[in-house]
Amino acid sequence: MSIIYRLITVLLFWSAATNASPFYPYAKRQIDNATSPTNGTSSPTNGTSGGSNNGSSSSTSSSVEIFVTSGNLPSNGSAKALFNTTGTLNITQLYKVSEAVNQSLQSSSGGGIVILADKSSFESLSFFLSIVLNTEKAVVITNDIEIGTTVAMDSNSTGRGVLYVGKSKVIFAGDLPPFGVPVGVVGDNLEAYWFYDEPQKSGMFSMNSTLRTTYSNFTNPTLNSEVAVPIVYEQGIASILSSSLGNSSSIGGLVIVSDKVVSNVTTQSTSSSSSTPTFPVIWVNPPGKISWLSEANIPGYAIAGGYLTPVQAQILLGVAVNNNVTSPESIRALFP
Ligand SMILES: *[C@@H]1O[C@H](CO)[C@@H](O)[C@H](O)[C@H]1NC(C)=O
Ligand SMILES: *[C@@H]1O[C@H](CO)[C@@H](O)[C@H](O)[C@H]1NC(C)=O
Ligand SMILES: *[C@@H]1O[C@H](CO)[C@@H](O)[C@H](O)[C@H]1NC(C)=O
Ligand SMILES: *[C@@H]1O[C@H](CO)[C@@H](O)[C@H](O)[C@H]1NC(C)=O
Ligand SMILES: *[C@@H]1O[C@H](CO)[C@@H](O)[C@H](O)[C@H]1NC(C)=O
Ligand SMILES: *[C@@H]1O[C@H](CO)[C@@H](O)[C@H](O)[C@H]1NC(C)=O
Ligand SMILES: *[C@@H]1O[C@H](CO)[C@@H](O)[C@H](O)[C@H]1NC(C)=O
Ligand SMILES: *[C@@H]1O[C@H](CO)[C@@H](O)[C@H](O)[C@H]1NC(C)=O
Ligand SMILES: *[C@@H]1O[C@H](CO)[C@@H](O)[C@H](O)[C@H]1NC(C)=O
Ligand SMILES: *[C@@H]1O[C@H](CO)[C@@H](O)[C@H](O)[C@H]1NC(C)=O
Numbered sequence: 001m002s003i004i005y006r007l008i009t010v011l012l013f014w015s016a017a018t019n020a021s022p023f024y025p026y027a028k029r030q031i032d033n034a035t036s037p038t039n040g041t042s043s044p045t046n047g048t049s050g051g052s053n054n055g056s057s058s059s060t061s062s063s064v065e066i067f068v069t070s071g072n073l074p075s076n077g078s079a080k081a082l083f084n085t086t087g088t089l090n091i092t093q094l095y096k097v098s099e100a101v102n103q104s105l106q107s108s109s110g111g112g113i114v115i116l117a118d119k120s121s122f123e124s125l126s127f128f129l130s131i132v133l134n135t136e137k138a139v140v141i142t143n144d145i146e147i148g149t150t151v152a153m154d155s156n157s158t159g160r161g162v163l164y165v166g167k168s169k170v171i172f173a174g175d176l177p178p179f180g181v182p183v184g185v186v187g188d189n190l191e192a193y194w195f196y197d198e199p200q201k202s203g204m205f206s207m208n209s210t211l212r213t214t215y216s217n218f219t220n221p222t223l224n225s226e227v228a229v230p231i232v233y234e235q236g237i238a239s240i241l242s243s244s245l246g247n248s249s250s251i252g253g254l255v256i257v258s259d260k261v262v263s264n265v266t267t268q269s270t271s272s273s274s275s276t277p278t279f280p281v282i283w284v285n286p287p288g289k290i291s292w293l294s295e296a297n298i299p300g301y302a303i304a305g306g307y308l309t310p311v312q313a314q315i316l317l318g319v320a321v322n323n324n325v326t327s328p329e330s331i332r333a334l335f336p
C-alpha cells in the first residue's frame with residue numbers, strides 16, 4: 001500500500017511540477033514571451049494590470065523604487081517608509097504594501113520595485129504580492145538593499161514574478177514553495193545569474209490561469225474588510241469544526257495542516273458532517289516540505305492545497321475572502 005501511495009504521490013508531484021515549477025521552463029510559457037505581456041487583467045480599480053510595462057522586458061531598468069517595511073531607511077533618502085516591523089506582516093499590512101507598490105507601478109515609467117522586509121516576511125509578502133500584483137516589472141523583496149537593488153535592476157529580472165533574495169544571495173520566486181526552488185543567484189561580483197533563461201511564473205499565476213482571467217479582481221490592492229483565516233493543526237479538528245468555529249461568523253476561512261501522509265479522514269468527515277463549515281477550508285502539508293496534497297485523503301468539503309504551505313494557503317484564502325469569493329468550487333478552480 002505504501003509503495004503504491006508513494007508512487008501516486010510522486011506522480012502527482014511531478015504532474016504538479018510540470019505545471020507549477022521551473023523544471024520544464026519552455027513548454028507552457030510561450031505566451032509570456034514579450035509580445036503582449038500587459039493585457040492580463042482588467043482590474044476594477046485600475047489595479048495592477050502591469051499596463052505600465054510597455055513590453056520592454058529586455059530593456060535595462062534605470063532606477064528602482066524602494067519601500068521599507070522593516071528596519072531603517074537608507075540614509076540617502078531614496079526610499080519610502082511604510083512601517084517598521086520586525087515580525088511577520090499581517091494581512092492589513094500586506095494590503096498596505098500592495099497599495100503603495102501598486103501606486104508606484106501605475107505611475108512610474110520604468111524601473112522595478114525593491115521592498116525591504118524582515119526575513120520572516122519573505123514567504124507571506126512574496127506570495128501575497130504574487131497574487132495581487134499582475135505585472136511584468138521586477139518586484140524584489142530583500143533584507144539587503146544592495147543585493148535587492150542588484151536583482152531588481154538586472155535586465156533579466158522582469159517577467160519572473162515577485163522575487164525575494166536574502167543575504168545568502170540566493171534568489172527565490174514568491175509563487176513557488178518558499179526557499180525551496182531557487183531561480184538564480186547573485187554573484188560575488190554583485191551581478192545576478194539566472195538558472196532559467198525564460199522568465200516564467202508558476203501555473204497558478206500564469207497569464208491565462210483562472211486566477212488571472214476569472215478572478216482578476218484579486219488584483220484589487222485594497223482590503224475591503226477584516227478577514228481572519230486561522231491555521232490549525234489536524235489534531236482534534238473534528239471537534240473544533242463541529243463546535244466553536246462552525247458557527248463563528250468572524251472566521252473567513254480555515255487552513256488545516258495535515259502532517260500525516262494518509263489520514264483516515266472518512267471517520268472525521270462523517271462525524272463532523274452534521275456541521276460542514278460555512279467558510280472555505282483548505283488542507284495543506286506541513287511547512288518546510290515540498291510535496292503535493294491531493295483531494296484523495298481529505299473530506300469532501302475541503303480544498304486540497306497542492307504544494308502550498310500553510311502560510312501561502314492562508315494568504316490565498318484571505319485574498320479570496322476579501323473579494324467575496326468563498327465557495328470551495330471557486331477556490332479549487334484557482335489550482336492549475
Ligand atoms: C516568442 O516566441 C516565438 C515562438 O514561440 C519566437 O519565435 C520569438 O522569437 C519569441 N520572442 C521573443 C522575444 O523571445
Ligand atoms: C486586450 O485584450 C482585449 C480582449 O482580448 C483586446 O480587445 C484588446 O485589444 C487588448 N489590448 C491590447 C493592448 O492588446
Ligand atoms: C482607469 O484608467 C482609465 C484610463 O487610464 C481612467 O480613464 C479611469 O478614470 C481610471 N479609473 C479609475 C477608477 O481610476
Ligand atoms: C509603448 O511602446 C510603443 C512602441 O514601442 C510606443 O510608441 C509608446 O509610446 C510606448 N508607450 C509608453 C507609455 O511608453
Ligand atoms: C526600526 O526598528 C528598529 C528596532 O526595532 C530600530 O532600531 C530602528 O531605529 C527603527 N527604524 C526606524 C526608521 O524607526
Ligand atoms: C496588524 O498589525 C498592526 C500593527 O501591529 C495592527 O495595528 C493591526 O491591528 C493588525 N491587524 C490585524 C488584522 O491583525
Ligand atoms: C542609496 O543607498 C543605497 C545603499 O546605501 C545604495 O545602494 C543606493 O544606490 C543609494 N541610492 C541613491 C539614489 O544614491
Ligand atoms: C540576460 O540578458 C542578456 C541580454 O539582455 C542575455 O544575453 C543573457 O543571455 C541573459 N541571461 C540569462 C541567464 O537570461
Ligand atoms: C493559455 O493560452 C495559450 C495560448 O493562448 C494556450 O495554448 C494554453 O492552452 C492556455 N492555457 C490554459 C491553461 O488555458
Ligand atoms: C478508517 O475508518 C474506517 C471506518 O470509518 C475504519 O473501519 C478503519 O478501521 C479506519 N482505519 C484506520 C487505519 O483507522
Ligand SMILES: *[C@@H]1O[C@H](CO)[C@@H](O)[C@H](O)[C@H]1NC(C)=O
Binds near residue numbers: 214
Ligand atoms: C470577484 O470576481 C468573482 C468572479 O468573477 C466574483 O464571483 C466575485 O463576486 C468578485 N468579487 C467582488 C468583490 O466583486
Ligand SMILES: *[C@@H]1O[C@H](CO)[C@@H](O)[C@H](O)[C@H]1NC(C)=O
Binds near residue numbers: 225323324
Ligand atoms: C462583499 O462582502 C461584504 C461582506 O459580506 C459586503 O459588505 C460587500 O458589499 C460585498 N462586496 C461585494 C462587491 O459584493
